[in-house]
Amino acid sequence: MNLELNNTEITGKHTPDPLRFAFNKKKGPHAGGMAKPVPHEHTQSTLSTAYSAKGEKGPRCLYIHIPFCRVRCTYCNFFQYASSSQLIDRYFDALKKELLWKASLPWTQAYPFQAVYIGGGTPTDLTAKQIQQLGKMIHDHFPLTPDCEITLEGRINRFDDQKFESALAGGINRFSFGVQSFDSKVRRSAKRLNDGDEVLQRLQHFVSYDSAPIVIDLLYGLPHQTLDVWAEDLNLYLESGAHGVDLYQLIEMQNLPMERLVKQGKLPFPANTQVKAQMYKMGVEFMAQHHQRRLSVNHWSSDNRERSIYNSLAKTCAQVLPLGAGAGGTVNGISTMQYRDMDKYIEAGSNNQFAAAMAFFSAPNAALINGIKAAFDRGVLSATALPQGVFEQLRPLFDIWQRNGLVDVQQGYLSLTLAGQFWSVTLAQNLIWLMSNNLVSEHHVPDEQVVIHNNKTHTAA
Structure with missing residues (x-):
């Protein structure tokens, strides 16, 4: 597994103040x-x-x-x-x-x-x-x-x-x-x-x-x-x-x-x-x-x-049924984002069609991705949440995260420090990216057929 341990965008920076300076900025509101x-x-x-x-x-x-x-x-x-x-x-x-x-x-x-x-x-x-x-x-x-x-x-x-x-x-x-x-x-x-x-x-x-x-x-x-x-x-x-x-x-x-x-x-x-x-x-x-x-x-x-x-x-493991213009969700391995344009949304309903502006086949490792998102949202990743042996394969990365003040690894658990909690989405996204790229490589899926799809949890505006 290529962990890209020389890439500080993945590992974070070694700094006396990881809470403020481990990464330049948050990658996004949610991991995908x-x-x-x-x-x-x-x-x-x-x-x-x-x-x-x-x-x-x-x-x-x-x-x-x-x-x-x-x-x-x-x-x-x-x-x-x-x-x-x-x-x-x-x-x-x-x-x-x-x-x-x-x-x-x-x-x-x-x-x-x-x-x-x-x-x-x-x-x-x-x-x-x-x-x-x-x-x-x-x-x-x-x-x-x-x-x-x-x-x-x-x-x-x-x-x-x-x-x-x-x-x-x-x-x-x-x-x-x-x-x-x-x-x-x-x-x-x-x-x-x-x-x-x-x-x-x-x-x-x-x-x-x-x-x-x-x-x-x-x-x-x-x-x-x-x-x-x-x-x-x-x-x-x-x-x-x-x-x-x-x-x-x-x-x-x-x-x-x-x-x-x-x-x-x-x-x-x-x-x-x-x-x-x-x-x-x-x-x-x-x-x-x-x-x-x-x-x-x-x-x-x-x-x-x-x-x-x-x-x-x-944000983690559930299938989500979407209703309404601009809603997103995933059903039976197919994720969709519905039309934001109201006229297109209403027209689709009038024609008895799904109002999907776009649809995606879920990632082949969707269950693993959901498990990682759930763990980092809780602040603790267990070795049992990953396929057998993968936690140990990732130990070189986890050890660097630990030296950088982002996590604490003990007895099969990776716990986020205060700094790690602040950067939890970035850490989860980095781990998902690494594991997905390795999976893509193993399955020989052409890069141009793969896109990043971030499920969006809607919060009050």
């Missing part, structure tokens, strides 16, 4: 594997075959995409359509049609779903009636486990009590709000629509219902977000009473509104990698100090109500 594109002319027949077979029993999730936002945040690359009631109504009718069709297919009905995520975009821009109807349709038409986690993602903005109660009536049992920061100056510069004190009050109000877990996203590295502001964001998470929190770092702002505003001098530069590393350290230490239960390298819960099932499964 290598997949082979399905020829466009075979997309429909390939997907029809995939959905016609029951497939293997295993974790399954449902992802539903609502591609509307009232305003585009400066850091967001998911924005598709500005919210309008007429456009949302037209889209919702098409979404219901796709839901009923895909729910009836053999693959869908074969085994129950462990988690459902209604993401975007801003799903809370749906009307109260639509939110409740969508929840009921999920319950009525999909096989769900008795403890299935059904998450509605969104903003505090214009999410009133009627919408919240309608969601509960529709069977939504988890809510994820993209707070990003409680600081009003940071929020306004990022085009968030409510001041921080209002967000805090609304979160506390929803928590007081005691009806479902309320979790939030906090984003670190935003313009105007100093270390003191970040410290207060962490404190206000506790004050909100939320049942869980994700800490995400701001990644590259290339071609996003934030980049343009910075170049125009209308925003200060966001935090560099070294400052974001410090913010991550502050977050990890804060959560430990306040005895928050750690569920992954970037997610914590305040009690046992928050389980984060969708995030842990969809």
Whole structure:
């Protein structure tokens, strides 16, 4: 196995401060594997075959995409359509049609779903009636486990009590709000629509219902977000009473509104990698100090109500059924990204076709890739998660990672240090790349037939 041990992009740098300087920057939001594109002319027949077979029993999730936002945040690359009631109504009718069709297919009905995520975009821009109807349709038409986690993602903005109660009536049992920061100056510069004190009050109000877990996203590295502001964001998470929190770092702002505003001098530069590393350290230490239960390298819960099932499964080992314009998923070894263009999405549904803009055959080592992603998301890779003997084959790489302060290897386990946790996606991607290239070489797959396909976990914008 070619481990490329002289390549610091793979091994990281040997530095007294690996948290800040092991790599130049994060490679992306999530690790991905290598997949082979399905020829466009075979997309429909390939997907029809995939959905016609029951497939293997295993974790399954449902992802539903609502591609509307009232305003585009400066850091967001998911924005598709500005919210309008007429456009949302037209889209919702098409979404219901796709839901009923895909729910009836053999693959869908074969085994129950462990988690459902209604993401975007801003799903809370749906009307109260639509939110409740969508929840009921999920319950009525999909096989769900008795403890299935059904998450509605969104903003505090214009999410009133009627919408919240309608969601509960529709069977939504988890809510994820993209707070990003409680600081009003940071929020306004990022085009968030409510001041921080209002967000805090609304979160506390929803928590007081005691009806479902309320979790939030906090984003670190935003313009105007100093270390003191970040410290207060962490404190206000506790004050909100939320049942869980994700800490995400701001990644590259290339071609996003934030980049343009910075170049125009209308925003200060966001935090560099070294400052974001410090913010991550502050977050990890804060959560430990306040005895928050750690569920992954970037997610914590305040009690046992928050389980984060969708995030842990969809990023790793689950098959994901996609619904809606811009949704992505994998069914029976075929991964798809659906049309982002609403007209194309609606037209496909009208013609009783899959709304797939592109499709891929999963990598031949997909199970291995998923195992690596799951392990690095947890922060621990076991030798038993790899094929027999592979852990030892990788020891030269692991030893360098250990010398570089990124991991600790003991008794068949590779544990991520604090620095390794910060760089977990980069380490996972590097390991996946190395193992996939070796597998590709062994199977003599021409390079031009292989593409990197990063499955995207949608988080609140």
